[in-house]
Amino acid sequence: MLMSPTVRSGTLVMLIALLRSPATTVAVPPPSSVQASAIGADVTAGKHLFERHCAVCHGIEGKGGRGPGLNRAQLAHAPDDTALKSVISDGISPDMPAGWFLTDEDVANLAAYVRSFSNIPSEPLPGDAVRGAGVYAKGGCSNCHIVAGAGFGYGPELSNIGIRRSAPYIRKAIVKPGATMPEGFLLVEAITPSGDKIEGIRVNEDTFSIQIKDATGQFHSLRKQDLKELQKLRGESPMPSYGGVFNTSELDDLVAYLASLRGKQ
Numbered sequence: 001m002l003m004s005p006t007v008r009s010g011t012l013v014m015l016i017a018l019l020r021s022p023a024t025t026v027a028v029p030p031p032s033s034v035q036a037s038a039i040g041a042d043v044t045a046g047k048h049l050f051e052r053h054c055a056v057c058h059g060i061e062g063k064g065g066r067g068p069g070l071n072r073a074q075l076a077h078a079p080d081d082t083a084l085k086s087v088i089s090d091g092i093s094p095d096m097p098a099g100w101f102l103t104d105e106d107v108a109n110l111a112a113y114v115r116s117f118s119n120i121p122s123e124p125l126p127g128d129a130v131r132g133a134g135v136y137a138k139g140g141c142s143n144c145h146i147v148a149g150a151g152f153g154y155g156p157e158l159s160n161i162g163i164r165r166s167a168p169y170i171r172k173a174i175v176k177p178g179a180t181m182p183e184g185f186l187l188v189e190a191i192t193p194s195g196d197k198i199e200g201i202r203v204n205e206d207t208f209s210i211q212i213k214d215a216t217g218q219f220h221s222l223r224k225q226d227l228k229e230l231q232k233l234r235g236e237s238p239m240p241s242y243g244g245v246f247n248t249s250e251l252d253d254l255v256a257y258l259a260s261l262r263g264k265q
């Protein structure tokens with residue numbers, strides 16, 4: 001294969017130079033996913049960019065962290081290379097930032113490097129997803145989360161958590177909720193003019209007002225200047241830690257279950 005690491009770098013540079021020259025473009029085979037991304041792209045440059053801009057969330061070898069592992073043959077958001085490049089340039093709101101600072105060439109190089117992860121097998125998870133569904137039910141998780149339309153949506157929907165987060169991150173979210181917050185997540189506490197305390201998740205905020213969703217699912221739209229107090233509980237999650245609730249094998253099963261949730265794909 002063209003991008004095999006065993007190809008000497010000198011040879012690779014020559015090959016790329018050849019493939020890039022206009023005269024050879026007619027010889028390029030019709031675009032077909034993996035191959036098309038490799039042609040004309042510099043995987044080594046892609047690797048450096050990935051380590052600098054992406055590894056913080058996807059892991060140095062693309063096996064995942066806060067973001068999902070990218071070592072999959074099929075990426076949910078990136079079925080083809082055009083989609084992959086859009087994901088890299090535009091990000092995925094709210095949890096993946098846009099790569100607005102990347103040139104088209106950077107994006108192509110990154111895409112080629114991301115595709116190279118598809119050869120890395122994903123490590124099997126220790127738990128059992130079917131048993132994990134039982135742990136999820138027993139744990140009362142559906143009091144705050146929706147999976148496939150069932151449950152209550154105080155916390156984030158988990159129907160596709162398996163494509164949004166890696167398994168180690170999911171585990172941490174269950175054991176140490178405060179350490180793994182979704183982007184922009186903020187718990188707030190407001191005291192209204194009549195002295196009522198409203199605690200909930202910030203849905204929206206501007207200079208003059210704030211919208212809060214409380215644990216019963218009710219929305220409150222409040223004018224800041226009317227409030228007696230407005231406290232932002234940064235780093236605090238309303239989700240209790242389940243570290244001491246489940247034993248290790250229950251936790252393994254629960255993580256396997258959540259990692260298997262991949263939405264409608």
Ligand code: HEC
Binds near residue numbers: 056096
């Ligand atoms: C701040 C963390 C963060 C950074 C930095 C980041 N990502 Fe992501 N990425 C995510 C998250 C979270 C998702 C899942 C989003 C979702 O599905 O809602 C994601 C999704 C993706 C996907 C889609 C995966 C799929 O299965 O469809 C690709 C591809 C991707 N990222 C590539 C990159 C590349 C390349 C970079 C660097 C230029 C990068 N990401 C930087 C967090 C990040």
Ligand code: HEC
Binds near residue numbers: 139
């Ligand atoms: C009292 C409400 C509540 C309960 C009960 C609850 N959660 Fe959560 N959960 C939340 C909130 C709010 C967040 C977002 C803040 C955070 O990450 O801690 C969250 C975040 C998460 C995340 C990370 C989501 C993401 O997008 O990063 C996972 C995974 C999760 N919960 C799983 C569970 C599981 C499994 C259970 C049951 C064992 C459970 N939760 C029970 C409220 C709850």
